[in-house]
Amino acid sequence: MxxxxxxxxxxxxxxxxxxxxxxxxxxxxxxxxxxxxxxxxxxxxxxxxxxxxxxxxxxxxxxxxxxxxxxxxxxxxxxxxxxxxxxxxxxxxxxxxxxxxxxxxxxxxxxxxxxxxxxxxxxxxxxxxxxxxxxxxxxxxxxxxxxxxxxxxxxxxxxxxxxxxxxxxxxxxxxxxxxxxxxxxxxxxxxxxxxxxxxxxxxxxxxxxxxxxxxxxxxxxxxxxxxxxxxxxxxxxxxxxxxxxxxxxxxxxxxxxxxxxxxxxxxxxxxxxxxxxxxRQAHLSDLELRAWVRTMTPEQRGKFVEAMFTVLSASGAATLTDLKADSFKAVGAMVRAMKDLDKETRDGLLKFMGLLFRSNLLLTLEGIQEESGKRGFRWGRKRHRPEEEEA
Known part of the structure; x- marks a missing residue:
């Protein structure tokens, strides 16, 4: 294409x-x-x-x-x-x-x-x-x-x-x-x-x-x-x-x-x-992420964002390239920074990361299934073409 x-x-x-x-x-x-x-x-x-x-x-x-x-x-x-x-x-x-x-x-x-x-x-x-x-x-x-x-x-x-x-x-x-x-x-x-x-x-x-x-x-x-x-x-x-x-x-x-x-x-x-x-999975992921965001007040969201970037910045990195270049050192510093957060903030951060990871994993699996279907493989049931999928 x-x-x-x-x-x-x-x-x-x-x-x-x-x-x-x-x-x-x-x-x-x-x-x-x-x-x-x-x-x-x-x-x-x-x-x-x-x-x-x-x-x-x-x-x-x-x-x-x-x-x-x-x-x-x-x-x-x-x-x-x-x-x-x-x-x-x-x-x-x-x-x-x-x-x-x-x-x-x-x-x-x-x-x-x-x-x-x-x-x-x-x-x-x-x-x-x-x-x-x-x-x-x-x-x-x-x-x-x-x-x-x-x-x-x-x-x-x-x-x-x-x-x-x-x-x-x-x-x-x-x-x-x-x-x-x-x-x-x-x-x-x-x-x-x-x-x-x-x-x-x-x-x-x-x-x-x-x-x-x-x-x-x-x-x-x-x-x-x-x-x-x-x-x-x-x-x-x-x-x-x-x-x-x-x-x-x-x-x-x-x-x-x-x-x-x-x-x-x-x-x-x-x-x-x-x-x-x-x-379908993008729609469901969107709904799940929105629903989670709406459970928090603006003040709670702000506290969460500040905490997340405090953790990310703990490694001394200024860019994502910095984090990727020295990921082992970065992870160690971020884990130590996570320990300094209160339990509620730490649990919220872990839940958000889990939602993003699971959403991306499911979207990727859905895409693999769709691409394989286009190539003529079977996944146990007939797949609709993307333009036929229901939201």
Missing amino acids: ANLLDYLDWRGDLTLAQAPFNEVDNLILAEVSFVDFGGIVPPPGMGESVPLRTAAEAFFARFSQGEKIDMGVLVPDAIPEMLRKMAESRRFGDMGLNCFVDWLDAERGEQFAALAVETGDGRVYLSFRGTDDTLAGWKEDFDLSWLPEVPAQKKAAQYTAEVARQYPRRRLLLGGHSKGGNLAVYAGVYCPAAVQRRIDTVWSNDGPGFRDDFLDLPQHRRLGDRIVSIVPKSSVVGMLLEHEEDYTVVDSDQLGFLQHDGFSWQVMGDHFLTLRQVT
Whole structure:
């Protein structure tokens, strides 16, 4: 099956004048904000846009020829190859990049990065980076479950207003993958009304949802029919918390949580291969995780999140790559930190980890069964095709 890289090979020679902007283009631009364009693309209000192919050339010049570019644990390693193909294409090579910001405060658990892309059809796509390799960025994802607003959301709304002022006559597209999808929706809802009227579409690519009261806001209702939520068939990340009622389910060639990787989403022509609904196990896992979160007050959720990241940070690691590189040392330090927690917090942390592990295991087993069924093997009963599965 085909993915984003295949799409660039197939359709990279078609400009937006020949083939209009589509949902696959959206995900590509959502992923490109994971590239570190610091010192290459100017911050808001600090200079002219840089052609994508020029920015890509400057980025790759930082590395030795043949050197593997490590994007970290959570960020797909295919992104540099995607950038290379974009730079070589007629479709993306001349797009202008501007307004790059990259903010990280590890002590306060804050991470925010974004990029503005002049698409060439008179619009600007605001790409919000999702969760990166840092523990700070990961912590902010969990803070979504109990805080009315996390710092990255506030920065996203401010960034949108600032970029809109820099491009006063342009229509806007907002998008991101993972946490970046959440930030795109939040920014679209909370940006000034005059800016919101200029937004054509907001894309949330497997982004986590929101607290209950967010979807009832009048600002959200005004924007609701322009929000496009896309999730893979076994989505867990994108189904967390409350979500827009309408979402598109896409097929993936990965299993379990690995379907969160946008490079696993299946492409057919100028669109994703879609299914009617998420798989049964993804739906059940989503319900179980939501039910568990709802048993806690916001204060209890906050205490839990702080405890979890105290444990993770006990190893001295700043990134998931650090944890992976010295996992033996990290586990020892985290076990010692767990002992310092009160019994209620420790039990809650263990239960949450158990839910995540079991959800991922069941989703993976379900995916293996589904893939084997496609190859003609029997599992004791006939399997429905994914598009026929019941929620």
